Amino acid sequence: MSEGNDQLSPESVQVRVEEPRRSCPKGSTAAAFHGVSQEALTYYEKLVVVHHNSNSSLSLHFNLRQRSHCALVYYEDANSDEQELAYADLLYCYSLHGGDVYIEHGYLFDTEDLEQHPMGQVFLESCQLANNELVDSPGIYHSLATVIEGEFWLTSRKRAQISEHSTGHKDNTTLIFFCNKAWDRDTGQRICVSRHKVKAAKQFVRG
Numbered sequence: 001m002s003e004g005n006d007q008l009s010p011e012s013v014q015v016r017v018e019e020p021r022r023s024c025p026k027g028s029t030a031a032a033f034h035g036v037s038q039e040a041l042t043y044y045e046k047l048v049v050v051h052h053n054s055n056s057s058l059s060l061h062f063n064l065r066q067r068s069h070c071a072l073v074y075y076e077d078a079n080s081d082e083q084e085l086a087y088a089d090l091l092y093c094y095s096l097h098g099g100d101v102y103i104e105h106g107y108l109f110d111t112e113d114l115e116q117h118p119m120g121q122v123f124l125e126s127c128q129l130a131n132n133e134l135v136d137s138p139g140i141y142h143s144l145a146t147v148i149e150g151e152f153w154l155t156s157r158k159r160a161q162i163s164e165h166s167t168g169h170k171d172n173t174t175l176i177f178f179c180n181k182a183w184d185r186d187t188g189q190r191i192c193v194s195r196h197k198v199k200a201a202k203q204f205v206r207g
Helices: 030-034 111-115 118-126 195-206
Strands: 012-020 041-052 057-063 069-076 083-096 101-109 133-136 141-144 148-155 176-183
Touching: 030 041, 030 083, 030 141, 041 101, 057 069, 057 148, 069 101, 083 148, 101 176, 111 118, 118 176
Parallel strands: 133 176, 148 176
Antiparallel strands: 012 041, 041 057, 041 083, 069 083, 069 148, 083 101, 101 133, 101 141
16 A cells, blocks of 8 residues: 545545544644644544445544554555555544544555565565554654545554454455554664554553
8 A cells, every 4th residue: 555645535425523622632733734723723532434435335433542443545646646545543633724624644554565665675674574564654644534445453463354344445354453563764774663553552452
């Protein structure tokens, strides 16, 4: 999976937010990203993304307190202009001036992603990944919530993918990945996993 520019999927997408927060989270970079005051932003604890097509609809429910629940997001590849799926871990959800809903998130990478990046290839020379393993990378990003296409779960321990319920993914499986490595995109070196990934893993283990 790879990352690119914001792009809506061909389906009709509706976004709903619930449980507004009383204050701006201390770790959020949204105000600086948009060039606004914190008063212009409203943060929410829950996010619902509904996809409608000619045959059915799919509802994806995210509780932003549950860090182990992550999103598959669609982006347009900057080089090929083709849509690609990327792995995103959700940090915060907010609206700007009561309008568009955004997610503040990071990215995770699988082997295919790393192979397409020169420094990712350097990383893979010393760290081989399992099939259901993702790698963390520093960086905070802001995207419209409409780019969310599916969901997956993150843990720190190696687990097989299991089939429980439909997630909108083409094979209708519940995707479970583990993440206990991180890489520096400038050097290709292994670095420490960020603290919010550790928190996500602990939440998943507690169930």
